[in-house]
Amino acid sequence: MLKMVGLWPPDEDLYSFNFYTLYAFSSSAIFQIGHIFFQSANLYFVMDDLQSVTGTIFILLTEFAVALKTYCLMKNMKTLKQLMVTINCDLFQPKSLEQRKLIQPNLTTWQVTVSAYWVCAFGCLFFWSLFPIFDKSVKNYRLPFLAWYPYNYKTSPQYEFTYLYQVLAICFIAMVNVNIDSLIGALNMYIAAQFGLLCDDLRNLHGGEEISLDINKKLKNCFLHHREILKFADSANEYYNWLLFVQ
Numbered sequence: 001m002l003k004m005v006g007l008w009p010p011d012e013d014l015y016s017f018n019f020y021t022l023y024a025f026s027s028s029a030i031f032q033i034g035h036i037f038f039q040s041a042n043l044y045f046v047m048d049d050l051q052s053v054t055g056t057i058f059i060l061l062t063e064f065a066v067a068l069k070t071y072c073l074m075k076n077m078k079t080l081k082q083l084m085v086t087i088n089c090d091l092f093q094p095k096s097l098e099q100r101k102l103i104q105p106n107l108t109t110w111q112v113t114v115s116a117y118w119v120c121a122f123g124c125l126f127f128w129s130l131f132p133i134f135d136k137s138v139k140n141y142r143l144p145f146l147a148w149y150p151y152n153y154k155t156s157p158q159y160e161f162t163y164l165y166q167v168l169a170i171c172f173i174a175m176v177n178v179n180i181d182s183l184i185g186a187l188n189m190y191i192a193a194q195f196g197l198l199c200d201d202l203r204n205l206h207g208g209e210e211i212s213l214d215i216n217k218k219l220k221n222c223f224l225h226h227r228e229i230l231k232f233a234d235s236a237n238e239y240y241n242w243l244l245f246v247q
Contacts, residue, residue, distance in 0.1 A: 002179050005172060007073050014077050027172065028070055035147075035169035036063050042148035056146050066177045069243050073180055076239045083187070086232055091225055092194060099200055103193040110189040114182045121174050129167045144170070184243065187236040194229045198222060 002008035006024030015021045039056055046052040073080070086092060094100045127134075132142040141154035144166050153162040201222050205215060 001175060002073075002183070005176050005179070007070065007176065007179070009077065014081065015074060024074070028067075031169040031172035032063070032067050032070065032176070035145075035166070035173070036060060036067065038147040038149055039063075039145060042146050045148060046146065052146055059145065062177075063173055066173050066180075069180045070176055072239070072243055073183075079235055079239055080183075083232065083235055086228070087190060091221075091228060092197075092232075094197060095201075099197055102196055102200055106189050106193045106196070110185055113185060114178075117178055117181065121178050125171055125174055128170060132163075180243070184240045187240070191229065191233050191236065194225075194232070198225050198229065201225070 003010065006020070006027045009015060009020055009024075013020075015024065039060055043053060043056055046056070094103060128144055130144075132138040132144060141159050143153070143159075143163055147166070149162060151158060153159050201218070205218055205222070
C-alpha cells in the first residue's frame with residue numbers, strides 16, 4: 001500500500017524525474033503539508049481559546065511526526081530497496097519445510113498486530129470524519145478539524161469540498177502512518193525470524209552423517225549468515241531509529 005500513497009517507487013527504481021515522483025511529492029504536499037499548514041495557520045485566530053489550541057496542537061504533533069516519517073522514508077529509499085534485495089537472497093530463505101514452520105509464528109504475530117492497528121486506525125478515522133454529522137454541528141458548517149482557509153468555506157459548495165478535502169487528507173496521513181509503522185514492524189520481525197533460522201542451522205549442524213568437510217562448510221555459512229543478519233539489522237536501525245525516537 002505504500003505505492004498507493006507515493007512512498008514506494010515501482011521495482012528497483014528510486015525517486016527520479018518521472019510521473020511517480022511527481023505524484024508522490026504532489027500528494028504529500030497537498031494532503032500532508034497543506035493540511036498541516038491550514039491547521040497551523042488557524043492557531044493565530046484561536047489563541048484565546050485554550051481548548052481549541054490544545055486540541056489543534058495535539059493533532060498537529062501527530063501529523064508532524066507522520067510528515068517526518070514520510071521524509072525519512074523518501075530519504076532512505078535506496079537503503080530500503082537494498083534491504084529488500086537482501087531479504088530475497090538465498091542466504092536469507094528458509095531451507096526446509098520445518099524452517100518455514102519455524103518462522104510462521106513471527107509472520108502471524110506481525111499480521112495480527114498490523115490488522116489490529118488498521119482496525120484502530122479505521123475506527124479513529126470514522127469518528128473523526130463523521131463527528132460533525134453525529135453531533136449535528138454540520139448544520140453550522142463545522143469541519144472535522146479546526147483550520148483556516150483563504151476563502152469562506154461556510155457556504156455551499158465550498159463547505160462540501162473543504163469537508164471532503166479534510167477527510168481525504170486525514171485518510172492519506174493515516175495510511176502513510178500505518179504503512180510506515182507496519183514496515184518497521186516487518187523489518188524487526190524479519191530480523192527475529194533470521195536469528196531463528198540461524199539457531200536452527202546451528203542445532204542441526206551435526207545432523208545426519210555428513211563428513212567433516214560438509215560440517216565446516218555449513219559452519220562457515222552460519223558465520224556468513226550471522227554477519228549478514230547484523231548488517232541487515234544495522235541498516236534497518238539506521239533507517240528507523242529516529243522515527244521510533246520521535247514517536
